[in-house]
Every structure is written in C-alpha cells, then in structure tokens.
Amino acid sequence: MKILEFAKKEKMVTRDFPVVPYEVTEGFRGKPEYSYEKCLGCGACAVACPSNAVTVKKDEERGLSVWKIDYNRCIFCGRCDEVCPTEAISLSKQYVMCVLFDKEDLTVTGEMKLRKCDSCGRYYSTERLYNYVYNKLISAGWDRATIDEKAKHLKFCPDCRREQAINNYVNQMTKRG
Amino acid sequence: MEKTEIKGKKFISELGNLFKVEVIRHQPDDQITILVDRNDLPEVVKTLYYKMGGWLSTMVANDEREINGNYAVYYVLSMEGNKMEEGDELPPEEKCWITVKALIPAHDPVYPSVALKVPAAVWYEREARDMMGLIAEGLPDQRRLALSDDFPAGIYPLRKDSIDYREKFAPYDLDKEPDYDFLYPEGEGVMDVPLGPTHITSDEPGHFRLFVDGETIIDADYKLFYVHRGIEKLAENRLDYDQMAFIAERICGICGFAHAVSCIESSENVTGLDVPLRARAIRTICLETERLHSHLLNIGLASEFTxxxxxxxxxxKIREQTMDMAQILTGGRKTYGMILTGGVRRDITDVERKEMNRIMDKVEIEFKECLDGIIDSPNFLKRLKGVGVLNKKIARDFSPVGPNVRGAGFNRDARYDHPFDWYKKVDFKVPVYGDGDVLSRVLVRAGEFLESISIIRQCLDLMPSGPIMVKKPFVEPYSHGVGFVEAPRGEDIHWTMHGNAQKVHRWRVRASTYNNWPSLRFQFRGNSVADAPLIVGSLDPCYSCSERVTVVDVKKQKTKIIQMEDLKKYAITRKDSPLKN
Known part of the structure; x- marks a missing residue:
C-alpha cells in the first residue's frame, strides 16, 4: 500500500488546538473590535454592512444614538473597517467567539449623546460627529470669522438647512427685486 | 474595451429564415438576446440546441408586468457545438451566449413546454411554475419542484406583487418561533413566503428514492429543495451591487467565490466595465485556489466511500495547505469577502506571492504521491470503474456541467469555451475522460487540480501591476446580462436584470449542481445500492444530500427507510446488507 508509505513521511500534523492556539496569517479577517472612544456615531459602518450586523438606531426618548454590533450576524467581510473615518472599528485576529447561555453576550453596544437642531429642536446627529466636523474646520486653518460662518450650518438638521437655503435664496431674490 | 464584432450573428440569421425573430440587445458582444413568439419557443430552442450546438445553461422566468405588462421567459444557451465527437465544436470566434426571450401575457400565463423537445429544460420549467406561476403546456413532469408540498396554491413567491415591499421584516427571534404547524393560512392577509432559490451543496437535505430489484437500482427519484433560503427574493429591490457579492458568496460553502464573481460579472458584463487587469488576475487566482481545495475534498471523499x-x-492534510493559501490571499480560510463591483478588495504583495509559490510546490509533490497511492490500489479501481456511467447521449440531452460532463467525454468548460477574466492569457488543458464513470470523474478532478496549480503559477508570474479597483458604473435600468464562471463543480450562471435605483430587479442563480441533478437518475440505473452514495458523491454535491434513503423493492412491494450511516457502512464494508430482513 503506497498510501501508507506516503502517510508515514510526515509526522503527526494534528495540533493541540485549545492549548496551543492556531496561528493565523497576516491580514486575517477576524472579529471586528469596537473602540467606543473613537466612534463618532456617523453610521457609515451600518450603511456598508451587507448582513446588517452593525446597526445604528436613534433612541429619541433618552436622546441617545445606539450603535450595536451583533457578532451572530457578522460575516467578517471587513466593509465596516474600510469605511470607518476614525478607525473605531477594525478587524482583529481573534476568531474564537463562544458564549455560554446568553446570545446577548455576542453583541457590543455603544451609546452616544444626540445633538438637537438649533432651529427645530429635533435630534439629528451625535455630539461627537458635530465636534469632529467642527474640529476638522478649525484644523483647516481659517480665521475665526470664516469658521463661525461655516459652522453655522452644522448646527441645523438637514431639513432646516434646506429650508434656510431656500429662504436665503428667496430673500436675496426679493431684495434684488 | 475594444469594440469587437457582435458574436452569434450567423445563428440569428439562420434562425431568421425559419422563424420570426427580433433581436434585442442589452448585453456585451458575446451575449445576444432574441425575442420570439411564445408559440415558436420550443422549436427555436430545439434548433439552437441540437442543430446549432447549444447547451442549456439556465432558464429564467421573470415578472415584467411593470415594464411591459407581460411575464417573460429567457432560455440562456451556451453555443459551443455538439461536441459528440472530437473536433465537433464551434471555432472560438463563434462561441457565444444566446438568450431566447418570449413574452407571456399576464392574463394568460401559459407557454408551450420546451422540455418535450429539449429535456434539459424540465427542472427549470417546473421551477418556473412553482415560483412564478407560468404554466408550461405539455410539461412531462407536473410535480412541484421548489416549493414544499404543503405550500398554499395560488401564491407565487417570485411575482412582484406577492409581498408588500414596504413591510420590513425584523430578524426572527428563535424563542418566539411557533412550532411546526402548517396549513395555517386562514382568513385574509395571511401570507407565507418561502424565499429565493436553493443551492444544492453542503449539508443540504434531500430525499432520494431508490427503486431496487434485489441489490440493483432500476430507477431513482429524489426530492430536493428542502432548504429554500430566499436569496433571489432577498436581493430584489433591496440589495445594491456591492452588497450582492457578499450575499452571493454565501450561497455555497465551497464555491462561494465563484458565485460572487459570477454575480458581480453579470452586472459588469452589461455595462461593459473595463475591470483592471490586475483585479482580473487576482480573481482568477482565487477561483483556482477554490478549485484546489474543492477537488481535494472530493477525491478524498471518493476514497472514503470506498x-x-x-x-x-x-x-x-494536503487540503489544509490550500486553505492556508486562501488565508494568505483573502484573510480567511475561505475565499470570501474579496470582490466588489469594479475589482477586488485586496492586493497580492510580493511576500505573499513567494509564500504561495512555496506552498504550491509542496502541495503539487504531495498530491502526486498521494494520488499515486490511491489509484494504485486495485480495490479502489474496482469499486470506481464502470459505476454510475453517464451515457453520452443522455449527457447531450440534459446539459450537465463540470467534471460530470468532462468525465463523459465532452470538453465543456466555461474557462475554455467562454474565456473570462484572465483565462484568455493563460495556457491550460481541459482534462477529458470518455468513460463517464466515477473513475473518470475522479481522474478529471485530479487532472484539473494540476492544471489549476499551473494556472495560479502563470497568473502570479504574469500579473501586471496597476490598480485593482475602478469606480462603479451606472447600470442602465432593465438591462440584463449573464455572468458565468467555471466553479469546481461546473459552470455557474447568474442572470441579473437590473432595476431602478441601481438595485436588482431579478436575480437568477443557477448553481452548477442544478444541471447535474436531472441526469443523475440515469446514472443510478443498473448499479448496486452500495454504490449509490459513491455516485451521488461523484457529482460533488454534499454527500449529506442523500441523508435519508428509502429503498423500494419492486418485487416484494416493500418500503424500508435506511439511515445514511447504515448505507455508508454498507458501501464501505459491503457486508451485512441493510436490505436484508
């Protein structure tokens, strides 16, 4: 039996798995790790996620934006990692994900304060996202007046912003006659 | 992309002499769509199939009531030549895809059955009746195919008005799931939607009925489609082209990448998107890596069954190393998550290239030695030779694909017939064995394994530098196209019609094994019951497909259910037949 000769050539290849962890290669796509400190709550990951593992929901009563990943649904494609502007979510090399009894243990949640629109008072974005964009404007190196002018638009929700733009336009037109 | 002559004009003009044919094109140069009257449909498909050397690749039933007020059926034929003898095939410049379209009025959803003239269409037409309610007049087999037997009549899941799209279904909480209790639709508004197509691969249940005379199988029947996952319906009007690839690759646990490429290329082909050459080469490498581990699995299983x-x-043990290759390429043991419209997501570095080459050298030597050891055993040859023979004529009638058809002496291979991606640039042979038995299929797989290694080597050496991704194009609404890939199990076809808002209107998945099932019945005939798992296994679906086998003894009129475990044990030892007593 030639096959036995072939089998003899190599010694045992079975690994002592749970004791000696299986080594993954560079660039392995494992469990996405979430960093609450870096997260802005922008929701880019939730839009990109093909399997709806990442969700961002508004909790209007508590004024919070609830970011949640459900590892039960995750397919480890790494789209969230690609689109995240602040690297708040990135794939790790971890692949053992077992929980006992409670499926909720396989979820990670982050809650962020929502920001109200200055005009209509409805929640429209997170405080963190507002601050992030504001700081970006400052880092662009404009003077105070320009920054204030530009930041004015940040304080309103998209609906109000649209309304204001129309109003401004109408005002300009009527002034001109 | 350079503009070439539209292929397939010759066939169309020949057809035009016989029938009223209107050419409509929504597709790239080697794909052509013709519109015929529904009454001409069987004759047109028959002429294309038998006279002009076409093979039925897929058939799509589509709900086009919002576009033109009709239903439509599309028969997609791969024009390759009859291939019954050596050299009996079309020259490469004439090989193309011809889609025959017929409109079916919404008030009268009936069309004459093509399956009477071209048996390959039988499963497709049964499925069209289940899912879309289009009735093929004269269809020989009137049973349900895809829907379960207790599914309420009159609800056709793939019709556009069968569910309300505004309704969002939350993921189901398993704790709240009611017990299995069908026949509940009572009163108005109750709807039960079994979603999408199924795919016959890993760990899927299927019920086989083998009709035996003593130990010999004289006929067989099987009911599959127990796991209907709803992928086609899921995609409709909801998924965009980036998300589709990730869903498509979940169709199969083994040839996932083939499905993703096929799905993405069905939209890329329509727009004529010029995918960067480097991305094409990487796609080819991943496809071949997938073939490596799939074939090792199947050759291993063939040994296990004996x-x-x-x-x-x-x-x-060898396969584990090819899984490592997949990990180097894509970051996962499976070649998942690599592909988006317009290219691939991950490049291959020089270090990775060297590592791949190192592993491949080792795998190639080990595989040759191991195969030599397996083939050398007379017991193995005796069990495989002459078992599960696929007759050449039956193969021509039913359009099987992959190692199944190549083991029966046809050199059908999508990589060779319709070179896509990087296959135009590499040299490879198509291993063909003419006996049609299980041994031929194993040898085809062994030959392909070595060819795959050679293809990967060529790709790694010749791969140009450059970008790996281009911007997503705008896809014209209601254009449709075919995406095709040679998966390890055979040609894998995705047909997509694009809808508004860059979402999918209709997505038809035809996994490789779908075309292999109808002819399996003929392969069973005349073999011993002990060989049944071997024959099913040689098609390379998952062997759990034959989980439960009912054996019906024709003479004694007795039925007995045998567990897969017993049958497998009998297949190995050939002692203590479970049929006794």
Missing amino acids: GNVTAFLQMF
Whole structure:
C-alpha cells in the first residue's frame, strides 16, 4: 500500500488546538473590535454592512444614538473597517467567539449623546460627529470669522438647512427685486 | 474595451429564415438576446440546441408586468457545438451566449413546454411554475419542484406583487418561533413566503428514492429543495451591487467565490466595465485556489466511500495547505469577502506571492504521491470503474456541467469555451475522460487540480501591476446580462436584470449542481445500492444530500427507510446488507 508509505513521511500534523492556539496569517479577517472612544456615531459602518450586523438606531426618548454590533450576524467581510473615518472599528485576529447561555453576550453596544437642531429642536446627529466636523474646520486653518460662518450650518438638521437655503435664496431674490 | 464584432450573428440569421425573430440587445458582444413568439419557443430552442450546438445553461422566468405588462421567459444557451465527437465544436470566434426571450401575457400565463423537445429544460420549467406561476403546456413532469408540498396554491413567491415591499421584516427571534404547524393560512392577509432559490451543496437535505430489484437500482427519484433560503427574493429591490457579492458568496460553502464573481460579472458584463487587469488576475487566482481545495475534498471523499479512510485523511492534510493559501490571499480560510463591483478588495504583495509559490510546490509533490497511492490500489479501481456511467447521449440531452460532463467525454468548460477574466492569457488543458464513470470523474478532478496549480503559477508570474479597483458604473435600468464562471463543480450562471435605483430587479442563480441533478437518475440505473452514495458523491454535491434513503423493492412491494450511516457502512464494508430482513 503506497498510501501508507506516503502517510508515514510526515509526522503527526494534528495540533493541540485549545492549548496551543492556531496561528493565523497576516491580514486575517477576524472579529471586528469596537473602540467606543473613537466612534463618532456617523453610521457609515451600518450603511456598508451587507448582513446588517452593525446597526445604528436613534433612541429619541433618552436622546441617545445606539450603535450595536451583533457578532451572530457578522460575516467578517471587513466593509465596516474600510469605511470607518476614525478607525473605531477594525478587524482583529481573534476568531474564537463562544458564549455560554446568553446570545446577548455576542453583541457590543455603544451609546452616544444626540445633538438637537438649533432651529427645530429635533435630534439629528451625535455630539461627537458635530465636534469632529467642527474640529476638522478649525484644523483647516481659517480665521475665526470664516469658521463661525461655516459652522453655522452644522448646527441645523438637514431639513432646516434646506429650508434656510431656500429662504436665503428667496430673500436675496426679493431684495434684488 | 475594444469594440469587437457582435458574436452569434450567423445563428440569428439562420434562425431568421425559419422563424420570426427580433433581436434585442442589452448585453456585451458575446451575449445576444432574441425575442420570439411564445408559440415558436420550443422549436427555436430545439434548433439552437441540437442543430446549432447549444447547451442549456439556465432558464429564467421573470415578472415584467411593470415594464411591459407581460411575464417573460429567457432560455440562456451556451453555443459551443455538439461536441459528440472530437473536433465537433464551434471555432472560438463563434462561441457565444444566446438568450431566447418570449413574452407571456399576464392574463394568460401559459407557454408551450420546451422540455418535450429539449429535456434539459424540465427542472427549470417546473421551477418556473412553482415560483412564478407560468404554466408550461405539455410539461412531462407536473410535480412541484421548489416549493414544499404543503405550500398554499395560488401564491407565487417570485411575482412582484406577492409581498408588500414596504413591510420590513425584523430578524426572527428563535424563542418566539411557533412550532411546526402548517396549513395555517386562514382568513385574509395571511401570507407565507418561502424565499429565493436553493443551492444544492453542503449539508443540504434531500430525499432520494431508490427503486431496487434485489441489490440493483432500476430507477431513482429524489426530492430536493428542502432548504429554500430566499436569496433571489432577498436581493430584489433591496440589495445594491456591492452588497450582492457578499450575499452571493454565501450561497455555497465551497464555491462561494465563484458565485460572487459570477454575480458581480453579470452586472459588469452589461455595462461593459473595463475591470483592471490586475483585479482580473487576482480573481482568477482565487477561483483556482477554490478549485484546489474543492477537488481535494472530493477525491478524498471518493476514497472514503470506498473504505480508504487513510487516503481521505491524507487528502485533507494536503487540503489544509490550500486553505492556508486562501488565508494568505483573502484573510480567511475561505475565499470570501474579496470582490466588489469594479475589482477586488485586496492586493497580492510580493511576500505573499513567494509564500504561495512555496506552498504550491509542496502541495503539487504531495498530491502526486498521494494520488499515486490511491489509484494504485486495485480495490479502489474496482469499486470506481464502470459505476454510475453517464451515457453520452443522455449527457447531450440534459446539459450537465463540470467534471460530470468532462468525465463523459465532452470538453465543456466555461474557462475554455467562454474565456473570462484572465483565462484568455493563460495556457491550460481541459482534462477529458470518455468513460463517464466515477473513475473518470475522479481522474478529471485530479487532472484539473494540476492544471489549476499551473494556472495560479502563470497568473502570479504574469500579473501586471496597476490598480485593482475602478469606480462603479451606472447600470442602465432593465438591462440584463449573464455572468458565468467555471466553479469546481461546473459552470455557474447568474442572470441579473437590473432595476431602478441601481438595485436588482431579478436575480437568477443557477448553481452548477442544478444541471447535474436531472441526469443523475440515469446514472443510478443498473448499479448496486452500495454504490449509490459513491455516485451521488461523484457529482460533488454534499454527500449529506442523500441523508435519508428509502429503498423500494419492486418485487416484494416493500418500503424500508435506511439511515445514511447504515448505507455508508454498507458501501464501505459491503457486508451485512441493510436490505436484508
């Protein structure tokens, strides 16, 4: 039996798995790790996620934006990692994900304060996202007046912003006659 | 992309002499769509199939009531030549895809059955009736195919008005799931939607009925489609082209990448998107890596079914290294998550290239030695030779694909017939064995394994530098196209019609094994019951497909259910037949 000769050539290849962890290669796509400190709550990951593992929901009563990943649904494609502007979510090399009894243990949640629109008072974005964009404007190196002018638009929700733009336009037109 | 002559004009003009044919094109140069009257449909498909050397690749039933007020059926034929003898095939410049379209009025959803003239269409037409409610007049087999037997009549899941799209279904909480209790639709508004197509691969249940005379199988029947996952319906009007690839690759646990490429290329082909050459080469490498581990699995299984467990384990030892290759390429043991419209997501570095080459050298030597050890055993040859023979004529009638058809002496291979991606640039042979038995299929797989290694080597060496991704194009609404890939199990076809808002209107998945099932019945005939798992396994669906086998003894009129475990044990030892007593 030639096959036995072939089998003899190599010694045992079975690994002592749970004791000696299986080594993954560079660039392995494992469990996405979430960093609450870096997260802005922008929701880019939730839009990109093909399997709806990442969700961002508004909790209007508590004024919070609830970011949640459900590892039960995750397919480890790494789209969230690609689109995240602040690297708040990135794939790790971890692949053992077992929980006992409670499926909720396989979820990670982050809650962020929502920001109200200055005009209509409805929640429209997170405080963190507002601050992030504001700081970006400052880092662009404009003077105070320009920054204030530009930041004015940040304080309103998209609906109000649209309304204001129309109003401004109408005002300009009527002034001109 | 350079503009070439539209292929297939010759066939169309010949057809035009016989029938009223209107050419409509929404597709790239080697794909052509013709519109015929529904009454001409069987004759047109028959002429294309038998006279002009077409093979039925897929058939799509589509709900186009919002576009033109009709239903439509599309028969997609791959024009390759009859291939019954050597050299009997079309020259490469004439090979193309011809889609025959017929409109079916919404008030009268009936069309004459093509399956009477071209048996390959039988499963497709049964499925069209289940899912879309289009009735093929004269269809020989009137049973349900895809829907379960207790599914309420009159609800056709793939019709556009069968569910309300505004309704969002939350993921189901398993704790709240009611017990299995069908026949509940009572009163108005109750709807039960079994979603999408199924795919016959890993760990899928299927019920086989073998009709035996003593130990010999005289006929067989099977009911599959127990796991209907709803992928086609899921995609409709909801998924965009980036998300589709990730869903498509979940169709199969083994040839996932083939499905993703096929799905993405069905939209890329329509727009004529010029995918960067480097991305094409990487796609080719991943496809071939997938073939490596799939074929090792199947050759291993063939040994296991014949009782050679050592060989099975040795094959898996080699296979583990090809899984490492997949990990280097894509970051996962499976080639998942690599592909988006317009290219691939991950490049290959020089270090990775060298590592791949190192592994491949080792795998190639080990595989040759191991295969030599397996083939050398007379027991193995005796069990495989002359078993599960696929007759050449039956193969021509039913359009099987992959190693199944190549083991029966046809050199059908999508990589060779319709070179896509990087296959135009590499040299490879298509291993063909003419006996049509299980041994031929194993040898085809062994030959392909070595060819795959050679293809990967060529790709790694010749791969140009450059970008790996281009911007997503705008896809014209209601254009449709075919995406095709040679998966390890055979040609894998995705047909997509694009809808508004860059979402999918209709997505038809035809996994490789779908075309292999209808002819399996003929392969069973005349073989011993002990060989049944081997024959099913040689098609390379998952062997759990034959989980439960009912054996019906024709003479004694007795029925007995045998567990897969018993049958497998009998297949290995050939002692203590479970049929006794």
